[in-house]
Amino acid sequence: MLQDTPPHSATERGRAFLQGDPFSHRDGRGLDCSSRAKCQQVPLNLWNSWTKKNQGQEDYRNEVTLSRLRLRVVPPEVLQNNGIESLNLDRNKLKQLPGIAKLCNLRKLVLSKNDIIDFPEEIRSLVHLEKLELNQNQIRVIPEGVFSCLPKLRHLRLNNNRLDRLPKDLAVCCSSLQYLNLSNNLFLAIPLAVLELKCLQELYLYNNKLRQLPMKMFKELPLKMFKVSGNPLREPPYEVCAGGLRQITSYFDQLQNSRAEEDRRVKTMFLGMSLAGKSTICKSLKQRQIVQMSEEERTVGIEISEFQIQGFTFLFWDFAGQLEYYMTHHMFITPQALVILVINFQQYQRSDDSFKELVGFWINNLFMRVPNSVVLPVGTHIDVCCEQEVKEKKEDIMSKIQDMLDERKSTLAHLIANLEDNEESEFFVDQWNRLKEMEQCTLTVLDLVPVNCMDYEDIRTLEGTILKHVKNEAVFPNVIQVLPPIYKQVEAAIVNIVQKNEELAEHGMMDLSLLHRELSCQFHLTHLDVELLRDILRYLHRIGLIVWYEEVKQLESTVFLCPDILITIFKTLVRYGLTQQLESIAVDILIAEHATIRDRANWVWAFKSKAMLCQKAMRALLKHQLYLDGMRDVFEEMVGSRSQKGKLFSLLEHFEICLESEEVSKMWGGDHKEDLHIRVYFSPEIPEGFFKRLMVKACSFFSTHWVAKAICLLICSGKPLLIKANNQKGYSYIELRCRKPAERAGFQLVWDFVMTIISISNKLLEEWPGLHLCVKTPCRTAGCPAEFVWPDVDDKSTVTKEEIKTCGTCAFRFETELLLPKVPSERSLAQAPAQYYVTSYGNATFGSSTVHVESQNILDK
Ligand SMILES: Nc1nc2c(ncn2[C@@H]2O[C@H](COP(=O)(O)OP(=O)(O)OP(=O)(O)O)[C@@H](O)[C@H]2O)c(=O)[nH]1
Ligand SMILES: [Mg+2]
Ligand SMILES: [Zn+2]
Numbered sequence: 001m002l003q004d005t006p007p008h009s010a011t012e013r014g015r016a017f018l019q020g021d022p023f024s025h026r027d028g029r030g031l032d033c034s035s036r037a038k039c040q041q042v043p044l045n046l047w048n049s050w051t052k053k054n055q056g057q058e059d060y061r062n063e064v065t066l067s068r069l070r071l072r073v074v075p076p077e078v079l080q081n082n083g084i085e086s087l088n089l090d091r092n093k094l095k096q097l098p099g100i101a102k103l104c105n106l107r108k109l110v111l112s113k114n115d116i117i118d119f120p121e122e123i124r125s126l127v128h129l130e131k132l133e134l135n136q137n138q139i140r141v142i143p144e145g146v147f148s149c150l151p152k153l154r155h156l157r158l159n160n161n162r163l164d165r166l167p168k169d170l171a172v173c174c175s176s177l178q179y180l181n182l183s184n185n186l187f188l189a190i191p192l193a194v195l196e197l198k199c200l201q202e203l204y205l206y207n208n209k210l211r212q213l214p215m216k217m218f219k220e221l222p223l224k225m226f227k228v229s230g231n232p233l234r235e236p237p238y239e240v241c242a243g244g245l246r247q248i249t250s251y252f253d254q255l256q257n258s259r260a261e262e263d264r265r266v267k268t269m270f271l272g273m274s275l276a277g278k279s280t281i282c283k284s285l286k287q288r289q290i291v292q293m294s295e296e297e298r299t300v301g302i303e304i305s306e307f308q309i310q311g312f313t314f315l316f317w318d319f320a321g322q323l324e325y326y327m328t329h330h331m332f333i334t335p336q337a338l339v340i341l342v343i344n345f346q347q348y349q350r351s352d353d354s355f356k357e358l359v360g361f362w363i364n365n366l367f368m369r370v371p372n373s374v375v376l377p378v379g380t381h382i383d384v385c386c387e388q389e390v391k392e393k394k395e396d397i398m399s400k401i402q403d404m405l406d407e408r409k410s411t412l413a414h415l416i417a418n419l420e421d422n423e424e425s426e427f428f429v430d431q432w433n434r435l436k437e438m439e440q441c442t443l444t445v446l447d448l449v450p451v452n453c454m455d456y457e458d459i460r461t462l463e464g465t466i467l468k469h470v471k472n473e474a475v476f477p478n479v480i481q482v483l484p485p486i487y488k489q490v491e492a493a494i495v496n497i498v499q500k501n502e503e504l505a506e507h508g509m510m511d512l513s514l515l516h517r518e519l520s521c522q523f524h525l526t527h528l529d530v531e532l533l534r535d536i537l538r539y540l541h542r543i544g545l546i547v548w549y550e551e552v553k554q555l556e557s558t559v560f561l562c563p564d565i566l567i568t569i570f571k572t573l574v575r576y577g578l579t580q581q582l583e584s585i586a587v588d589i590l591i592a593e594h595a596t597i598r599d600r601a602n603w604v605w606a607f608k609s610k611a612m613l614c615q616k617a618m619r620a621l622l623k624h625q626l627y628l629d630g631m632r633d634v635f636e637e638m639v640g641s642r643s644q645k646g647k648l649f650s651l652l653e654h655f656e657i658c659l660e661s662e663e664v665s666k667m668w669g670g671d672h673k674e675d676l677h678i679r680v681y682f683s684p685e686i687p688e689g690f691f692k693r694l695m696v697k698a699c700s701f702f703s704t705h706w707v708a709k710a711i712c713l714l715i716c717s718g719k720p721l722l723i724k725a726n727n728q729k730g731y732s733y734i735e736l737r738c739r740k741p742a743e744r745a746g747f748q749l750v751w752d753f754v755m756t757i758i759s760i761s762n763k764l765l766e767e768w769p770g771l772h773l774c775v776k777t778p779c780r781t782a783g784c785p786a787e788f789v790w791p792d793v794d795d796k797s798t799v800t801k802e803e804i805k806t807c808g809t810c811a812f813r814f815e816t817e818l819l820l821p822k823v824p825s826e827r828s829l830a831q832a833p834a835q836y837y838v839t840s841y842g843n844a845t846f847g848s849s850t851v852h853v854e855s856q857n858i859l860d861k
Helices: 012-018 033-050 076-080 121-125 168-175 215-220 244-257 278-287 323-332 352-369 387-421 429-440 456-470 485-500 502-507 512-520 530-543 564-573 578-583 587-592 597-610 615-628 632-639 647-655 690-699 744-765
Strands: 052-055 060-065 086-088 108-110 131-133 155-157 179-181 202-204 225-227 261-271 302-309 312-319 337-344 374-380 480-483 509-511 558-560 676-683 705-707 711-716 719-728 731-738 772-778 787-789 804-806 813-815 835-838 842-846
Touching: 215 244, 225 244, 244 530, 261 278, 261 456, 261 485, 278 302, 278 312, 278 337, 278 374, 278 456, 312 456, 337 352, 337 456, 352 374, 352 387, 374 387, 374 456, 387 429, 387 772, 429 772, 480 485, 485 512, 485 530, 509 512, 512 530, 512 558, 578 597, 578 615, 587 597, 587 615, 597 615, 615 632, 632 647, 676 744, 690 711, 690 719, 690 744, 711 744, 719 744, 731 744, 744 772
Parallel strands: 060 086, 086 108, 108 131, 131 155, 155 179, 179 202, 202 225, 261 312, 261 337, 337 374
Antiparallel strands: 052 060, 261 480, 302 312, 509 558, 676 731, 676 772, 705 711, 711 719, 719 731, 772 787, 804 813, 835 842
8 A cells, every 4th residue: 555655763864954965955946866967867878779760640750758857968979869840948948059050960859948048050951950949048149051051941930039030042942841930039029030931830929929910821721720919919909810811811811802901999997896976987988077976877798889989990998897797807808908997985995904905906906917907996985095095095005006017027936936946947947938938028117197087177187098008009009909890881781770770779680691681771882792701700709799609609680789688697696695686586487487395495405505507497487587677578588498508508508607506515524634636826906807717618518517616525536625825915826736535546626637637727727818827735744834836738749757855945755656647567567448538628537647737619710
C-alpha cells in the first residue's frame, strides 16, 4: 500500500537546507540537488538513446530531441552528426547557435522557447530546411538574406517575439511557404513580403498592432486559416474579422463594388452599483434634458439604446446595478468599448471597503474580462455633497484606482520574476508567455468627471468630455470603421422594421427568412442576397445592435431585433429567491402543466438540495412569471410545448446559466488531512460568473452534482471531488479535493478527474484575457507552508517524469503522484484503456492523465 514517505530525520537534503544550502533560494524554496545533477548529465550520456531512426509522423531519417535540458550550447556530439534531419531544442536556454551550419541536412529545426535575441544567421546554410520554429524568443530583427537561402521552407513560426517587420527576401519562399505564425509581435502593417507568398494557407496574426488588412491578401493568397484578433482594426473592423475568412472576403467583395463609408461608432457600457444614476445619465444625454428616474424604474438586466451626436453613433448599454444580474454580465461586457463607471458620491465613503464595493469590484472585473478597455469614472449626486467633499472623494477614488493599476503591474512583475528565477524555468515557458502578454494590456482610466444629474449643464459637460475622448485616436484607435454602404442600409432598414412593426415591438423576435423578405421589399435592398444578409447580421450581432445566435441549433433562424427581450426572459430564472418563486406557483398553472402540488414540493426539494430544476418545473416557473409580467404571448415561443424544448432552453444551455441551491448536501463529509488537494490560484481574483460556469461545464462531464454558492461536489465512478471557491482579496483560489486512493491503481481516476477540471478552467480562461491562473499543490507536511507549483501542462508531455518530489521548505519527500498528475509506474503493465466522453460541452479523453477538453462552438470555422 502506498503511503506518504515518512519524514527523514536527518537526510542530507534536510541538513543542507538547515545549514543554509547554497542552492536554496531567497524566497526559501530549496532545490533538489539530485535532480539538478541528473539533468545536467542527461544530454551527454543519453542523447543517443533519444535519437530515433525512421520514426515520427513526418518521417525524418534521423531525429534528435533535446527539450527542456537547460542547454546553453548545442552539444558538440549533435553538431558532429550531419546526418540529422530533425532537431528539436525547445525549452532550453540557448542564446546563440554557433556551429549549427554544420547540420546541413536539417529539414526541421525547433528552437522554440529559448533565449534567442539575435537571429542565428548560420541558419542560412540550412538549405534543406522545411520547418523552422523560433517562437517564444526575443527576436527583434531578421536580417535580409536568410530566407532567400531557404527555398524549401514550408512552415515558419515566429510568434511571441518582438518583430515589427520581416525581410523582403521572405518572398523567395513564395512557392513553398504554407504556414506562417506572426502572432504576439509588434507589426503595424502586414509585411509586403507576405503578400507575395502565393502558397500561404495558414496565417496567424493575433495581438499585433494592425489597423488595416490589404484586400490583395484575400484576393490572391490561398488562405484557409486566418486569425487576427487582438489588433486595433478599422478596415475591416474587428467585428467583421471575427466572422472569419469568409466574411472578410465578402466584405472586400462589397467594398470593391461600392465606395467605402466611414462609420464612427462607440459601444458605451454604463456600469456601477444600483441607484448610482446610470439610467439618469443615459436618458438625459439622449433626450437632451434632465430625465428624472423614480426608484421603481430601476433597470432590469440591460437596456440598450442609440444616441447620435457630431457624426458619432453611441450605442448605450445601460446595465442593471443589482447583484442578481452580475452573473450574466460577462456575456455582455465586450471589448473595444467605452466604459462609463458611475459612482454615487453621496454613498461613497473614503474607505477601502466603500472603494472596493463601488469602484474596485468593477475595475477588477474589467481588468479580467476586457483588459484593454477605456474607463471614464463619473461621480454623481454631487448636489448633495459640498464642494470640498467632491474634491476629496474624486482624489481618493483616482488615487485608489491608480494604486490598483500599480498593484496589478507589480503583481505581474512579481509573478514573472518568480518564474524566471525558478530553477526549472524551462517547464514554465507557457505561463511566462501568458503573463508577458498580460503585461502588455492596460486599462486606460480617464480623469473622473463629477456631475449633478439634476443639472443639464453638468450633463452637457459630461457629453463634451465623452466626445473629446472618443475623438482622441490615441485613446480610441478604432472608433472609425470602414464599411461597405450596404451594411449601413441594412442596419437602417432593420431599425425601420422595428419601429414600424407594431407586433414586433412586444418581443422583437423575427424569423430569418421573414426578415429577408421584409428587407428585400425596401428600396436599395431588392437584390439582397441571403448570404450577405447573414454576414451583415453577424456584424450587427457583434456590435450589439441585434442578437442572433446562429451557432445554437434551435435559434439559428431566429433574429432578436430587440436584444432586451433576452434579458427579460433571463431575469425570470436568474434571480434571487427562486425557491419562494417555485413555492408560489399557482395551482391553476400547475394543473395546466399537468403537475400536482406534490410535484411542486419535489421541485423545491430537488432545487434546494441539488440545484436542479427539471424541464417541467422550469416551464411552470416561467409560465408563472411571464404571466405575472403580462407576457403570455412570448411563452410558447420561448418555452416550447411540453414535448419540445423551446428557445429558452437552448439559450440557457448556450449561456451556461447555472441555478444555485441554498443548501449543500452533507455528502462530502468534511475535509481529511490525507486528501489530495490542489489549489488553482486566481490573480487578481475569481471573476463574477467564473465559478458558476466552471460548475456548468464540469457537470456536463460528471452527472451527479450538488451546487451551492461557492462549493460543489462532483461524483465520478463513485468517487467524490469537492470544488470550493475562496475569494479573499489577494488570496483567491479554487480548491479541488479528493480522497487519497487506497490503492496505487486508484490514482489514474483521481488525476484524470482533477485534470478535467483544470482543463476546463484553462479553457474558460480564454474568455478573461486579463486573468492569471496558477496551479499549486500544498506540501503534505502538516504546518509546512510550501506549495509545489505545477509546470506548464501541454498535450504532449506529462507533467513530470520524477518519481519523488522533495519539499524545499520542510525537506520531506513524497511520491510524485501525491502532488502532481502522475500515475504510478506499475500502470504501464496493465494500462487501462482510455475512455472517451462526448458531452454537451465538448470532448474529453481520460485515461492518460493528460486531459484535453475542447469547446464545441468554434465560431471561426
Ligand atoms: N440628487 C441627485 N439624484 C440623482 C443623481 N443621479 C441620479 N439621481 C437619482 O438616483 C435615483 C437612481 O438613478 P438611476 O439613474 O435610476 O440609477 P441606476 O444607476 O440606473 O440604477 P439601477 O438601474 O438600479 O442600476 C433616481 O431617483 C435619480 O433621480 C444626482 O446626481 N443627484
Ligand atoms: Mg438603471
Ligand atoms: Zn513542506
